[in-house]
Amino acid sequence: MNVLNIRNVTKTFGDFAAVDNMSLSVREGEIFGFLGANGAGKSTTIHMVSSLLKATKGEIEVLGKNIAKHPRFAKSNIGIVPQDLAIYEQLTAYENVQFFAGLYGLRGSLLKERTEEALEFVGLGDKAKSFPKSFSGGMKRRLNIACAIAHRPKLIIMDEPTVGIDPHSRNYILQSVLKLNEMGCTIIYTSHYMEEVEEICTRIAIVDHGKIIAEGTKEQLKSIVTDTKEIWIGVRSESNISVEKLKNVPGVVSVRIEDGQIKLQSKAEVNNLNEVIQQLIQDNADIRSVEEQAPNLESVFLTLTGRNLRD
Amino acid sequence: MIILHIARKELLRSLRDTRTFMFMLAFPIVLMLILGTALTNAFTTSLTFDDLKLAYKLEDPESQASGYWNEFAKSIEQNGVLVTPLSADEDGKKAVKNGEYAAFAEIKNDGIEFYGSNKLTVESDILQGMVSAFANRYSLAAAGAKQDPASLETLLSEAGSGTYVKETSLQGDTVPDSMDYYAMAMSTMIAFYACMSASQLIRGEKVRNTALRLAAAPISKAELFAGKVIACTLINFLCVIVVVAVSRFAFGANWGDHYGPILIVLFTEVLLAVSLGLGASYLFSGEGGSSAVMTFTQIASFTGGAYFPVNDMTGFWAILAKISPLWWANDALTKIIYSDEVQALWPAVLFNVIFAALFLSLSILFMRRKEAL
Numbered sequence: 001m002n003v004l005n006i007r008n009v010t011k012t013f014g015d016f017a018a019v020d021n022m023s024l025s026v027r028e029g030e031i032f033g034f035l036g037a038n039g040a041g042k043s044t045t046i047h048m049v050s051s052l053l054k055a056t057k058g059e060i061e062v063l064g065k066n067i068a069k070h071p072r073f074a075k076s077n078i079g080i081v082p083q084d085l086a087i088y089e090q091l092t093a094y095e096n097v098q099f100f101a102g103l104y105g106l107r108g109s110l111l112k113e114r115t116e117e118a119l120e121f122v123g124l125g126d127k128a129k130s131f132p133k134s135f136s137g138g139m140k141r142r143l144n145i146a147c148a149i150a151h152r153p154k155l156i157i158m159d160e161p162t163v164g165i166d167p168h169s170r171n172y173i174l175q176s177v178l179k180l181n182e183m184g185c186t187i188i189y190t191s192h193y194m195e196e197v198e199e200i201c202t203r204i205a206i207v208d209h210g211k212i213i214a215e216g217t218k219e220q221l222k223s224i225v226t227d228t229k230e231i232w233i234g235v236r237s238e239s240n241i242s243v244e245k246l247k248n249v250p251g252v253v254s255v256r257i258e259d260g261q262i263k264l265q266s267k268a269e270v271n272n273l274n275e276v277i278q279q280l281i282q283d284n285a286d287i288r289s290v291e292e293q294a295p296n297l298e299s300v301f302l303t304l305t306g307r308n309l310r311d
Numbered sequence: 312m313i314i315l316h317i318a319r320k321e322l323l324r325s326l327r328d329t330r331t332f333m334f335m336l337a338f339p340i341v342l343m344l345i346l347g348t349a350l351t352n353a354f355t356t357s358l359t360f361d362d363l364k365l366a367y368k369l370e371d372p373e374s375q376a377s378g379y380w381n382e383f384a385k386s387i388e389q390n391g392v393l394v395t396p397l398s399a400d401e402d403g404k405k406a407v408k409n410g411e412y413a414a415f416a417e418i419k420n421d422g423i424e425f426y427g428s429n430k431l432t433v434e435s436d437i438l439q440g441m442v443s444a445f446a447n448r449y450s451l452a453a454a455g456a457k458q459d460p461a462s463l464e465t466l467l468s469e470a471g472s473g474t475y476v477k478e479t480s481l482q483g484d485t486v487p488d489s490m491d492y493y494a495m496a497m498s499t500m501i502a503f504y505a506c507m508s509a510s511q512l513i514r515g516e517k518v519r520n521t522a523l524r525l526a527a528a529p530i531s532k533a534e535l536f537a538g539k540v541i542a543c544t545l546i547n548f549l550c551v552i553v554v555v556a557v558s559r560f561a562f563g564a565n566w567g568d569h570y571g572p573i574l575i576v577l578f579t580e581v582l583l584a585v586s587l588g589l590g591a592s593y594l595f596s597g598e599g600g601s602s603a604v605m606t607f608t609q610i611a612s613f614t615g616g617a618y619f620p621v622n623d624m625t626g627f628w629a630i631l632a633k634i635s636p637l638w639w640a641n642d643a644l645t646k647i648i649y650s651d652e653v654q655a656l657w658p659a660v661l662f663n664v665i666f667a668a669l670f671l672s673l674s675i676l677f678m679r680r681k682e683a684l
């Protein structure tokens with residue numbers, strides 16, 4: 001069964017279509033990745049699914065029921081983790097979760113039980129009585145998640161839940177997503193970090209300009225890539241490297257420097273490695289390693305849009 | 312049930328927001344203390360004494376009563392009262408109405424008729440005190456004279472200069488002193504300040520992004536709205552009660568005997584303020600609602616009598632005062648506290664409830680139209 005059906009949905013703000021005739025389905029038990037650059041229309045889509053915004057056109061079904069006709073049913077079965085932290089600073093971690101879970105009709109001992117369970121789940125069981133003010137960024141993100149899952153929704157929608165946090169918390173969150181999925185939740189995971197999506201999602205849709213430009217499993221998506229290759233060159237000194245000059249090498253499509261690695265994308269049919277390396281030697285880069293990467297979602301995005309996901 | 316759940320959260324959050332909460336309590340109490348003590352002189356009778364103007368007419372200038380009156384007039388003139396005899400064809404009551412005198416007394420053989428100004432209430436109250444003190448002495452003396460002429464002399468000689476003034480100070484309790492006044496004025500002002508926190512009820516959720524969670528939850532906007540209005544009204548009313556209690560028990564302000572009606576006026580005023588603040592947050596976008604409400608509150612406090620009494624104002628200023636919800640509350644409370652006119656609560660309560668209903672309906676209308684919150 002499909003947990004979510006989006007059919008020909010459009011959302012316009014004035015003349016601008018943030019979501020443009022989008023259709024997609026999410027099946028029960030999936031971790032569905034929703035990948036796209038900033039401003040692609042991911043949040044807008046999610047907000048329509050959770051009834052924060054009304055679709056200008058098209059229809060949305062949650063668990064087989066139209067959300068415009070059965071808003072309470074849809075809302076009760078969804079847990080949303082907003083992109084920006086949505087918690088009360090004056091309430092303790094426990095009170096935050098308790099309040100939001102209570103909005104879903106939980107009361108008394110059941111409410112208490114589920115609140116504790118959710119806090120325990122995100123690893124904040126011992127911080128129940130603390131105020132978010134004393135939390136690190138990662139802990140706040142985890143509380144943000146706890147507030148969305150205590151009522152045990154069938155569909156959990158996470159809108160960029162790992163933005164701006166330390167690697168440890170990020171890992172914790174990714175593991176939680178997998179655990180929630182094992183417990184039977186269907187998950188929509190929105191991100192502009194392709195590594196995350198690649199790591200945990202069972203099926204992925206790539207969004208650009210309000211449209212889905214590709215959809216499928218990782219393998220299906222990567223098979224799209226035939227005309228670009230990605231080369232990573234490890235260097236000891238990156239200070240003198242001119243990204244501009246590298247980009248001018250024939251065939252090079254994009255260049256970025258990350259963690260002492262120069263990550264180049266280039267047209268597959270052009271043999272330009274010699275020129276690239278010559279350029280780097282000129283810039284005193286002190287090359288340590290050169291390796292060609294297998295196609296990843298980044299190159300899929302590049303192939304489809306001609307742009308980098310992070311540009 | 313969900314309404315109470317929402318109200319509970321709102322109460323908890325507001326009570327923990329200690330900075331705002333302390334402001335709501337400390338601000339009126341400190342101001343009350345400063346204005347109440349600094350302006351003591353402006354409220355004591357001695358300052359206005361020079362302006363006490365009393366007109367009188369003698370029905371029979373040859374009578375015994377008239378003789379005593381003339382002595383009385385002399386003695387109070389020494390205390391700074393301007394006593395003016397009117398001729399037979401002058402209309403004393405009209406002159407008082409026109410504000411020429413604070414009071415008019417007609418001395419007849421069977422007693423004294425006193426007519427006080429309803430504009431210069433403080434002055435006429437003082438004069439009434441003096442005249443009635445005289446009348447009491449006179450009738451006592453007259454009664455005594457029938458039996459013992461000697462006692463008449465002693466009684467009247469006691470009524471020398473100064474005595475009448477002392478008697479009036481006994482009456483002073485029916486006139487608010489400065490602390491009494493500011494206790495009342497600050498309470499009605501802080502009741503109205505509820506509109507500021509109300510203007511943040513929805514806006515605050517948006518700023519915190521929690522609006523998103525609320526809109527995604529299976530609750531209706533009406534439930535959310537009701538929970539918030541209830542909590543905001545309660546918390547602000549609680550502040551008002553604390554301010555009233557502090558003024559009464561710590562500063563000894565006079566609140567009269569009718570606490571029920573006084574609290575009803577204050578409660579409906581909080582309700583009005585909450586509705587107004589909420590309405591404004593829907594009418595203006597962004598922080599516009601808060602600024603509009605803030606400006607209105609300042610002006611309404613000023614013209615409505617929060618910083619100085621406005622009851623003696625005339626013309627344009629009097630009309631301006633009546634636009635302020637604070638004026639309505641202050642007017643009602645003054646009458647309830649000092650004249651025991653309990654029914655004076657009705658105009659203020661009706662004013663508050665009608666406008667509260669109006670602003671609430673407006674807010675609900677706007678809220679329905681909004682896509683999210």
Ligand SMILES: Nc1ncnc2c1ncn2[C@@H]1O[C@H](COP(=O)(O)OP(=O)(O)O)[C@@H](O)[C@H]1O
Pocket residue numbers: 013018036037038039040041042043044045
């Ligand atoms: N309320 C709004 N009014 C006008 N434009 C909006 C509104 N919300 C989003 N947008 C625009 O719609 C586009 C998609 O935004 P969003 O869905 O937030 O993207 P994403 O979540 O993928 O980063 C952006 O260009 C954004 O500026």
Ligand SMILES: [Mg+2]
Pocket residue numbers: 039042043044083159160
């Ligand atoms: Mg977004």
